[in-house]
Amino acid sequence: MALVLTEEQSMLRDSARGLISDKAPVSHLRHLRDSKDPTGFSKELWHSFAEMGFAGLLVPEEFGGSGLGFMEAGVVMEEIGRTLMPSPFLATSVVAASALNRGGNAAQKSEFLPKVSNGSLLATLAIDEGAKHRPLHTNLQAVRAGNGFKLSGAKALVVDGHVADLVIVAARTAGAAGERDGLTLFLVNPAAKGVSIERTIMVDAHNAARIEFANVQVNADSVLGEVDQGAALLDGVLDIGRGAVAAEMVGLSDEVFNRTVEYLKNRKQFGKLIGEFQALQHRAAELYVDIEITRAATMKALQALDADVAKAASSVAVAKARAGTTATRAVQEGVQMHGGMGMTDQFDIGFFMKRARVCEELFGDANYHTEQLARARGY
Amino acid sequence: MSETETAELEQFRSEARAWLDANCPPEMRKPATSDADVFWGGRNAKFSSEPQRIWFERMRDKGWTVPDWPKEYGGGGLSAAEHKVLRSEMAKMGARPPLSSFGIWMLGPALLKYGNEAQKKEHLPKIAAGLIRWCQGYSEPNAGSDLASLQTRAESDGDDFVITGSKIWTSYANYADWIFCLVRTDSAAKKHDGISFILFDMTSKGVTTKPILLISGYSPFCETFFDGVRVPKSHVVGTVNRGWDVAKYLLQHERAMISGMGERGVGRPLGQIAADSVGSDALGKLDDSMLRGQIATFDVDEAALAACAERAVDLAKAGQAHPAFSSAMKYYGTELNKRRYEILMSAGGVDALEWESERSKQGARPRAWLRTKANSIEGGTSEVMLGIVAKRILDLPGA
Numbered sequence: 001m002a003l004v005l006t007e008e009q010s011m012l013r014d015s016a017r018g019l020i021s022d023k024a025p026v027s028h029l030r031h032l033r034d035s036k037d038p039t040g041f042s043k044e045l046w047h048s049f050a051e052m053g054f055a056g057l058l059v060p061e062e063f064g065g066s067g068l069g070f071m072e073a074g075v076v077m078e079e080i081g082r083t084l085m086p087s088p089f090l091a092t093s094v095v096a097a098s099a100l101n102r103g104g105n106a107a108q109k110s111e112f113l114p115k116v117s118n119g120s121l122l123a124t125l126a127i128d129e130g131a132k133h134r135p136l137h138t139n140l141q142a143v144r145a146g147n148g149f150k151l152s153g154a155k156a157l158v159v160d161g162h163v164a165d166l167v168i169v170a171a172r173t174a175g176a177a178g179e180r181d182g183l184t185l186f187l188v189n190p191a192a193k194g195v196s197i198e199r200t201i202m203v204d205a206h207n208a209a210r211i212e213f214a215n216v217q218v219n220a221d222s223v224l225g226e227v228d229q230g231a232a233l234l235d236g237v238l239d240i241g242r243g244a245v246a247a248e249m250v251g252l253s254d255e256v257f258n259r260t261v262e263y264l265k266n267r268k269q270f271g272k273l274i275g276e277f278q279a280l281q282h283r284a285a286e287l288y289v290d291i292e293i294t295r296a297a298t299m300k301a302l303q304a305l306d307a308d309v310a311k312a313a314s315s316v317a318v319a320k321a322r323a324g325t326t327a328t329r330a331v332q333e334g335v336q337m338h339g340g341m342g343m344t345d346q347f348d349i350g351f352f353m354k355r356a357r358v359c360e361e362l363f364g365d366a367n368y369h370t371e372q373l374a375r376a377r378g379y
Numbered sequence: 380m381s382e383t384e385t386a387e388l389e390q391f392r393s394e395a396r397a398w399l400d401a402n403c404p405p406e407m408r409k410p411a412t413s414d415a416d417v418f419w420g421g422r423n424a425k426f427s428s429e430p431q432r433i434w435f436e437r438m439r440d441k442g443w444t445v446p447d448w449p450k451e452y453g454g455g456g457l458s459a460a461e462h463k464v465l466r467s468e469m470a471k472m473g474a475r476p477p478l479s480s481f482g483i484w485m486l487g488p489a490l491l492k493y494g495n496e497a498q499k500k501e502h503l504p505k506i507a508a509g510l511i512r513w514c515q516g517y518s519e520p521n522a523g524s525d526l527a528s529l530q531t532r533a534e535s536d537g538d539d540f541v542i543t544g545s546k547i548w549t550s551y552a553n554y555a556d557w558i559f560c561l562v563r564t565d566s567a568a569k570k571h572d573g574i575s576f577i578l579f580d581m582t583s584k585g586v587t588t589k590p591i592l593l594i595s596g597y598s599p600f601c602e603t604f605f606d607g608v609r610v611p612k613s614h615v616v617g618t619v620n621r622g623w624d625v626a627k628y629l630l631q632h633e634r635a636m637i638s639g640m641g642e643r644g645v646g647r648p649l650g651q652i653a654a655d656s657v658g659s660d661a662l663g664k665l666d667d668s669m670l671r672g673q674i675a676t677f678d679v680d681e682a683a684l685a686a687c688a689e690r691a692v693d694l695a696k697a698g699q700a701h702p703a704f705s706s707a708m709k710y711y712g713t714e715l716n717k718r719r720y721e722i723l724m725s726a727g728g729v730d731a732l733e734w735e736s737e738r739s740k741q742g743a744r745p746r747a748w749l750r751t752k753a754n755s756i757e758g759g760t761s762e763v764m765l766g767i768v769a770k771r772i773l774d775l776p777g778a
Contacts, residue, residue, distance in 0.1 A: 002460075003690035004697045261773055276777035281769035288768055289707045296690040297683035318682040373682075374675035379650025379665050 001307075003299050009075055012068075016079040019048060024085035026348045032086060033205035039163055040199075040207040041086040046119055049089065056117025058097050063113035065097075070240060070305040074247035074298065081251025084355050086206050088122050090248070091159040095241040096123030099168050102309070103185060103225035103233040112166065112187075123166040125237065126155035126211055133364040135170065135234060136178055140213065142171035142186065148219035149173070151186065151194075154212045157361070161209025162199035164190055169213070173228050180231045185224040192216050204354040236309040239316040242363045243305050246298045246316075246323035249359050253291050253323075253330035256352045260284070260334045267339075280337060287333055294319070294326040314376050317369040324366030327356040384460075392464045399472055402437045404430035408473045413743070417479050420509025422556050435509065438477035445483055445507045448491070452499055453507030459696040481550070482506030482513040484636040486559050489629040493576075493617040502578070514581070515633075516546040516560030516603060517626070524763050526561075527570045527623060531605065533562035533577065535612075540564070540577065542585075542608040548757065552588040552601035555581050559629075565620050576622035576629075579610040595749040596734070596742070633758045634705040638688070638712025649674045649719065653726035670725060677718055684711055703771040710764035713754035720748040 005013065023045055032040060049055050057073055059065020066072075073094050080087055097116050100109060100123070115121035127135060140153030151171055158167065167188045175182030190197060194216035202208045225233040261284055264275030274280055301319035304312035331353035335342035342349050360366065407430055411417050415427040418435055426432040438444050441455060447462040448454025457465060487506055490499055505511040522529040531544025542562055552558070557580055565573030581588075585608040590598035617625045650665065653674060658666040665671040691708055694700040723744060724731050731748075733739035755761040769775045 002693040002697065003686065004693045004699060261775070265774075265776060273776045275775040278766075281773075281775050282762070282765040284773055284775065285707075285710075285765040285768035288773060289711050292704075292707060293680075293683045293687040293711060296687035299690065300686035314682075318679050318686075321679045322683045370672070370675045370679050373678055374650065374664075374671060377648055377650050377678065378663060379648070379654055379659070379671065379674065 001303055003296055003303070005071075005075070009072060012072055013075045013079065015052065016054070016076045017082070019045075019052065020079050020083050020085055023048070024087075025083050026351055029084050029086055029205060029351060030348075040160075041088060041163075045085075046088055049087065049093075050117070050119025054089065055093050055119040056097070056113070057093055059093075059101065059113050059117045063109060064117035065113065066117075070243055070302045071299070073240075073244055074302040077244045077247035078251035078254075081248035081253075081355075082255040084204075084206075084252070084351055088160055088163075090241070090244055091124040091164070092116060092122050094244045095125045095159075095237060096166065096168055098240045099125060099185065099224060099233070099237045102236055103230075107221070108187065108224065121166060122160055122164045123168065124158055124160045124164040125168045125170070125241070126158045126161065127170045127234075127238070128157045129153065129155060133361065133368060135238060136180060136183075136231070138170045138172055138183055139177040140169065140171045142173045142184060144173075145217065146219075148217060148222060149186065151188070151213040151216040151218060154210065156200075156210050158209045158211050159362075160207045161190075161211050162197050163207065166190075167195075167211065168224060170230065170234060175228075182228050183230040183234060184227050185230045185233060186218055187222045187224055188213075188216065188218055192218070202358060204351070204358040206355065206358060208358075232310075235313070238363055239309060239312055240305060242316050242320040242369075243298070243301045243312075245359050245362050246294075246301060246319040249323035249327040249356065250291070250295050250298050252352055252356055252359070253294070253327045256330045256334040256349065257284075257287055257291055259349065260337050263338055274337075283333060283337075287330060290326045290329060294322040297322045314373060317372045317376070320364060321366045321369035321373070324360045324369070328360060328366075331356045388460055388464060391461050392468065395461075395465050396468050396472075398441070399468055399474060402434075403472060403474045404434055406430035407434040407475050407477075409475075410473065411475055413740070416475070418477065418509070419479050419512055419551070419554070420482075421512025421554060422510070423554070424509065424512070434475070435477045439508055442507070444478040444480075444509065445487065448487065448503065448507060452491075452503035453505075454503075459692075463692065478509045480506060480509065480512065481515055482511065485515060485629050485633050486513050488632045489559075489576075489625050490616065492628060493625045497613075498578075498616060511556045512551070512554060514549050514552045514555035514558050514603075516549055516552075516558045518548045519545060520547050524760055526626075527574065529561055529563060529574065531560070531562050532566070533564050533575060533610075535564075536609075538612055539609045540575075540612055540615075542577075542579075542605045542610060544605055546603040546605075547591075548600045549588070549603040550600055552581070552603045553590055557581060558586075558603070559616075561622055561626055564622075568620065571623045573620055574622040574626065575619050576616045576625040577610055578614045578616065579608065583608050583610070585609075593749070594752070595746040597746060597750070599750075630759065631702065631705040634709035634764070635691075637754060637758045638705070638708040638710075649677060649722055649726070652723065656727055656730060670722070673722055673725075677715070677722060680715060681719075684708075684715060688712075701772055703767050706759070706764040706767040707772070709758065710755075710761050710768070713751075714761060716754050717751050720751045724748050 053066040054076055056065030057068050061067040100112050129139060142149040142151050167190050169186045169188050171184055171186055172182055173184040194214040196212045198210045200208050200210055264280060265273060267274045298319040301315040304315040334349050335353055338349050341347050418431055442450060443455045446455040446457045446465050450456040483506060490502060517526060519529050533540035533542045557578060559578050561574055562577055563573050564575040585606040587604045588601040591600045591602060592598050653665055660666055691704055727744055731744045734742035
């Protein structure tokens with residue numbers, strides 16, 4: 001497969017860009033933040049996403065979805081990254097839809113996937129427990145009780161956690177924190193007794209929540225995949241999420257870069273356009289190269305996911321690690337080259353810096369993924 | 380791509396794999412580790428081993444020394460997609476390139492674009508068959524980064540040009556049969572407008588070469604002197620005084636070649652090489668956590684660059700590539716290769732400092748380390764590459 005967008009993918013990009021740049025420029029995020037919007041995203045826009053087939057982009061056609069692949073999901077994520085549009089697309093349409101589609105039994109798929117496709121169900125994955133992303137350290141306990149399990153523990157950075165209708169919870173049914181065996185995924189109704197949800201207002205003004213589970217009773221039908229053997233399913237779902245976030249970071253980096261280069265071409269100091277200074281030209285050129293390399297690595301990872309999720313881990317680790325360092329560099333150079341203006345809230349560039357920081361932590365930062373690659377290569 | 384095309388490509392893949400498997404000698408399926416492992420062709424070429432000869436001749440006969448050149452010029456006539464498949468099959472097998480050649484990497488593409496039919500028929504088949512070894516006459520003592528200020532003169536005399544001047548950093552000029560050379564044919568014009576791109580035989584009267592000893596202790600480059608060398612005007616490629624167009628086009632290919640130098644030298648993963656000298660702990664992690672981090676970061680960047688190199692080729696085939704993108708790749712690829720060798724030196728410690736011992740293969744590693752320092756200078760410095768990106772891709776003012 002060539003590492004360029006096909007004609008169909010380019011058309012998808014154009015229609016996503018059209019909708020997003022028209023309805024959700026950065027001012028949309030600013031408005032949601034300043035008005036302390038209780039939902040944290042626009043339901044009307046989400047409805048449009050569903051109508052355009054984006055909500056069910058990864059869902060097979062038999063469940064009302066578009067049946068497209070991860071490259072296509074990446075195309076939409078990149079456009080979301082350009083305007084920082086808050087959207088359930090990542091948590092619901094990419095991560096949760098993949099978990100349900102890959103791990104769900106027939107009943108679970110037909111119950112939930114059509115609702116993902118038509119935009120009526122918001123879902124999310126609850127994975128992180130500590131300050132850093134360490135999936136194998138999952139320690140939320142699920143002990144057998146009656147016909148099912150009782151869940152106890154707490155999760156953090158649950159994207160869209162306060163608006164989700166379905167929370168997919170990674171829990172430990174056996175073994176100790178750090179072990180691969182003994183992980184199980186559960187489908188939990190957030191309205192269940194014992195679930196308490198605290199919306200956490202984050203630095204990037206995107207949705208996140210802390211969720212506590214106090215002896216939450218779930219029945220046996222709530223298990224997604226196999227009891228104790230959830231690690232493989234979780235790996236795949238997380239890698240899909242990582243590929244998608246990397247694509248968002250590519251879009252974010254590219255947008256910051258374009259805005260910064262524009263600024264270099266317009267801002268005058270010392271009687272010159274500041275873009276004439278070689279000190280800035282070379283830094284801009286280096287950043288351009290970094291972004292293009294990261295873009296290619298991300299496309300490579302999405303292609304690898306499309307070919308075989310189980311074999312994509314190294315490509316995904318490379319992409320997410322690169323996306324982290326590149327986005328961090330892009331937003332720092334963006335603020336620096338905008339000078340004092342870059343430090344003002346009135347100017348959009350700071351929104352990109354804040355979102356990049358959250359994307360960096362989501363599903364593992366650059367250090368985490370660099371470490372994964374070293375382990376995979378055996379040194 | 381249609382289903383038929385995909386099926387045809389898969390058919391080609393299995394045929395290519397079978398052919399390579401049947402024809403590539405086992406000795407040619409491991410990375411080249413010394414200069415003798417690389418076959419450059421030319422009038423005085425010698426094979427360093429029988430498998431090297433067999434591999435070269437079989438690939439030559441198949442047209443696969445230059446798989447994507449037209450068959451009429453000695454190539455394999457493969458489509459872009461087939462060429463990519465062949466490369467990936469060769470990479471999977473670890474098969475070495477059968478022929479290394481500036482004719483293939485640099486002159487050939489320029490001739491295919493700018494050469495006339497007679498020039499293509501004369502030179503391309505000899506490049507494909509490894510009969511003529513080429514060198515590049517670009518830089519001069521006073522024309523380095525500012526290449527267009529070159530002063531080697533070509534004066535018109537009837538049907539000939541008479542060439543006088545000198546070139547420097549001419550790679551392997553002392554082994555080359557022919558040279559592709561930039562000369563000034565109009566000294567009154569603006570510097571970019573008076574240059575011609577001309578080809579001539581290095582055995583011509585008035586050509587002398589003198590190797591330059593480098594910090595690596597090797598002499599891959601020469602000074603090359605022209606004292607009234609007579610060359611027929613028919614040897615100019617493209618239009619007289621429009622040689623800069625050809626030169627720039629060729630430079631794009633040269634930069635792509637240099638940015639890929641690191642890839643060609645790859646053998647075992649860096650982490651494993653480092654483990655040999657620094658050791659590992661009980662969990663199999665390198666016993667130097669900072670070095671381990673450096674290597675892992677390097678591996679991330681190297682894998683990402685490989686994806687970008689693949690994408691650059693795909694973009695070119697799709698007609699979406701920016702012509703200056705090779706400058707971006709050249710910049711990153713050469714800086715990365717320098718990083719690779721800094722890591723190798725650090726990993727090797729004291730052992731990597733031996734210069735003349737048998738044990739160190741005559742200081743192979745430190746000499747290679749020093750050689751890489753030229754990567755970000757030759758073919759345009761990193762600073763020139765960044766300037767090109769700033770000006771031609773980003774369109775920044777006054778660059």
